[in-house]
């Protein structure tokens with residue numbers, strides 16, 4: 001068929017369907033989060049038609065700098081800055097409604113980027129509604145204090161409930177609130193207040209809500225479109241593959257794209273892993289390449305390693321390639337975006353973790369057991385630093401030879417090409433290699 005023929009959305013059996021199938025391009029964090037996914041997404045979102053979020057809630061933060069305005073995103077896809085793109089929040093996302101509208105208001109005040117956002121945003125009717133912060137601690141969808149009672153797990157509130165028959169929603173909400181109150185005696189829910197607030201949001205939300213599965217189906221099977229999926233959190237925070245129990249409740253690896261949007265695996269195209277040029281981790285838990293000395297402090301201060309949402313100081317260490325290779329095993333990266341290379345500019349030598357050993361025995365891969373991870377000793381490769389600023393560099397060739405070697409070393413180890421290298425905060429500072 002000719003390039004732009006529109007197919008019937010559900011082909012009749014036996015109908016010859018030529019391949020006009022669109023695929024989604026995915027951007028995922030490959031470490032413990034805070035790799036700078038927002039910047040890669042922003043770059044790709046500039047000419048995307050649709051930008052989707054498939055998992056997470058508003059706990060993850062993205063910072064995007066455009067025209068020296070710094071936007072903070074938690075729930076909104078950062079593609080919402082592209083006035084020509086549609087942003088989509090899929091069913092895998094837990095939406096805290098006051099948070100969503102607050103986030104939009106805040107970013108509207110920062111610059112022009114967000115103007116008209118409500119016309120550009122679609123929300124899946126199957127997405128879950130995150131409840132007030134004080135209940136979130138006990139919300140089965142957003143915390144580790146999971147009560148296996150199916151009663152609770154199957155009575156989460158979804159967007160389709162809120163924009164549906166409001167009396168049915170009220171009943172469900174009251175039941176759920178009462179259930180939580182019985183379960184957790186010291187929880188004080190002002191049921192009527194919260195209900196009023198949610199009902200208020202219902203009217204603002206209604207025009208944005210769409211059948212998410214049908215929306216994606218049409219996008220994937222219609223005329224050629226660039227569809228981008230921005231992952232939240234990162235591989236090592238995935239509920240299944242992360243450093244359990246210090247993980248999120250969400251599916252941060254590539255499978256989350258299918259389950260969180262309702263997209264068949266055959267429509268998953270390129271998967272880009274975002275890797276910071278060193279490693280950071282927020283909170284407690286094993287961190288084999290952690291630097292508890294001045295080098296760690298230097299990475300922390302030069303890299304401004306504080307949480308976007310929490311303001312928490314991030315722990316810092318050398319790049320751990322065992323960990324990144326593990327993320328690659330799960331996600332199958334097509335290419336890598338290496339971010340924050342410039343933070344290493346002042347170091348005379350740079351180490352990279354290339355193998356784990358326990359009791360002198362090498363481990364074949366990243367261990368599941370956190371006690372083992374605590375006990376590993378790391379084998380490092382030491383590479384020369386470049387001791388000059390890379391911030392103004394805009395091409396691979398202009399990078400100092402030592403920085404080029406650092407990048408090539410990572411590619412060789414992972415057997416994945418590096419497609420972008422970040423040397424600063426702005427859009428222009430993402431060097432494209434191919």
Ligand SMILES: *[C@@H]1O[C@H](CO)[C@@H](O)[C@H](O)[C@H]1NC(C)=O
Pocket residue numbers: 147148149183
């Ligand atoms: C989980 O929920 C059930 C049913 O509501 C309740 O009986 C049980 O005590 C709860 N368990 C915990 C640990 O909260």
Ligand SMILES: *[C@@H]1O[C@H](CO)[C@@H](O)[C@H](O)[C@H]1NC(C)=O
Pocket residue numbers: 291293294295296351
């Ligand atoms: C910090 O420790 C690492 C490895 O343990 C070492 O390579 C680095 O030189 C140390 N930094 C300082 C300033 O001592």
Ligand SMILES: CC(=O)N[C@H]1CO[C@H](CO)[C@@H](O)[C@@H]1O
Pocket residue numbers: 091092239240250251255256259260
């Ligand atoms: C939305 C989504 O994909 N949720 C899944 C994440 O992973 C857990 C554990 O494997 C599943 O139970 C969820 O359904």
